[in-house]
Amino acid sequence: MEQSLKRLHPFILAFDLYKLIKGNIIFFVFIFLLNMGSDKWWIQTAKWLFLAYVVIMLFVNIGKWLTYRYEIKDNAIYIKSGIFLKSEQTVPFLKVQNVQRQTTVFHKIFKVTSLTLETAAVGEESSITFDVISRAEAESLERVVTVTYEQQVINELTEAELFEEQLVEQEPKSEKTTHFTPTKRDLVKASFTSLSFLILIPIIFKLDDIVKFDTFADEVTDALKWGWAILAIVIIGVLLISIAIGMIHTFIKYGKYEISSDTQKVYIKKGVLDESIFSIRKEKVQAVEISQSLMKRLLGLAEVKLISAGNTTIGEVETNTLYPFLPVHRAYELISELLPDYQVEESMHKLPGNAFWIRMIRPSYIWLIATAAIWYFKPSLWWISLALLLVIYVSRILDFKNSRYLLNESFIQMKEGGFSTTLFITKRSQVIEVKAERSKLQRYFNVASIETVNRAKPVHHNKLIDVPHEVANEFYRWYMDRKHEIKTQ
Structure with a gap:
């Protein structure tokens, strides 16, 4: 499968301009609006420097677009880029860990999207991001990644396994199964749990910097002479407005949340205005992390993250998080539904006295x-x-009461935390390193610390301290048995 060298979608130039304006809007407002009539020399200098910077960046972005080329061949994507310093990047599709798509308001207006292919490598060349790409091209690239991986799996099958695979292929293709979408009640609960109804408070403080509410102190004093009833009405009104704003904010962020899967992948879709879609092959999931803040523990809610070797954020938004306000038991059920190989055991061993x-x-x-x-x-x-x-x-007492561990055949579960807790679950085959250590104080009390290391960005370390010394020895033997699960080339 080969394609000629391609450029990025031309709307990338408009997108770069949009990012340039968005990233410098505060500076623009300050020097051009708030100081519109100022004749101070440093304001005038700042205006000319800003305009020069914008012009230079426009030419740089045009140069990047003209010199950026990519092509698909030999089950890999090849990229050539650079205005002055030329660079080439090759990413085999078999190295792709997960795929992320984000469709902002800008993308929706121009009917395009963005696509990121994440690998397990580290550094600047660990991923490929197309900031603006047609939706048809994005779907085509995703299909190529999927077909390449499936072909590799078939090539590695034995004759008996290949026969079974052919029988499976003759069966009707499985469609996506939707496991969770938030109800109105879930969104209300999320609004209060995330404290988004308090979003109006920082906005008021920001406005105070501009409007200076203290100048209205006399008017407020005169209004209070009419009675405290007016003050109560004002407070209730502000509270209701704040709750309404919080509800809207929560709906925009979580309103179109959808968690689905098919036989091969898990899909997480989120966002109303800015949409993002995260997909990962089930066998690429390195571990599962279930966390509960103090507020979520009081309300019986939990947040589930799928840990993978690829990057799982778009900007400042984590895309690998299942709905962050799931009831605890529903979170456990959802893990089993999405990842049949993972089973959450609620009965775990406590730490010794x-x-x-x-x-x-x-x-x-x-x-x-x-x-x-x-x-x-x-x-x-x-x-x-x-x-x-x-x-x-x-916090230490709560951490002792909350800490648990379980070695269950090819799985390990570790839970720790004081006011907030984290339950970590991973398969032995996904652990790349383990540690078991004892300090002098731990030797005296006959306890030890155990730690697992999984592929992620950054590398994921999970540690549980003060387990029985015998468990540390069992933990090491448990890990050594992974040789029966790892396929060697």
Whole structure:
């Protein structure tokens, strides 16, 4: 399958201009609007420098578009780019870990999208991103990645496995199954759990910098003379407006959330205005992480993340997160539905009593440094040191009660956390390294620390401290048995 060298979609120039304006809008407002009539020399200089910067960036973006070429051949994508320094990049489709698509408001207007192919490599060349690409071209590239991988799997099958694969291919193709979409009740719960109804508070503070509400102090004082009822009405009105804004914000962010899967992939779609689609092959999932903040624990909710070797963020948005406000038991069920190989066991082993005492006597360097600073700068605030010490020990007690572990055949589960908790689940075949260590204090209490390392960006380390020493030895033997699960070339 070969294609001639292609350029990026020409709308990339408009997209680059859009990003340029968006990234410099504050600076533009400051020098051109807020200081429109100013004749100060540094304002005038800033205006000319800004205009020169915009012109230069426009020419740079045109140069990038003219010199950027890509082609598909030999089950890989080849990219040539560079205005002054030429570079070439080759990414075999078999190396692709996950695929991400994002369709912002800009993309919707011009009926295009963006596509990112993520690999397990590190560095600048670990992924390929097409900021603007036609939807048909994006779907074509995704199909090529899928077909390449399926062909590789077939090539590695034995004769018996190939016969079974042919029988499966004769069966009707499985379609996507939608496992979860949020209801109105879920969105309301998400709004309050995420505290998005408080979004109006920072907006008011921002407006205060511009409007200076203290200039209206006399008017507010006069209004209060009419009675506290007016103040109560104003407060309730502001609260209702804040809740409404929070609801809208939550709907825009989570309104079109959809979690689906087929026999091969998991799909996560999110966003109303700016849409993003994350897809990953099930066998590429390195681990599953279930986290609960204090608020979510009180409400019985949880957030599930699929950890993979490729990058899982678009800008500042994590695309590998299942709906962040799932009821705990529904989260467990969803993991089993999406990834049949993963089973969440709720019955896990507690830490031994020795782990409690070692945590009680283990020194807190944060508390020591904070106490020294308070004693030196402000001894009258000694009570802050006591409050901090109380929080630290309450957190340690909760961490001891919450910490669990389980070695279950080819799986391991580790849970830890004080006020918030994290449950980590991974398959032995996906672990690339393990550590088992003991400090002098741990030796005295006959406990140890165990740690797993999985491929991710950055590499994912998960550690559980103060497990029984015998469990650390069992953990090492458990990992050595992975040789029966790993295929060697």
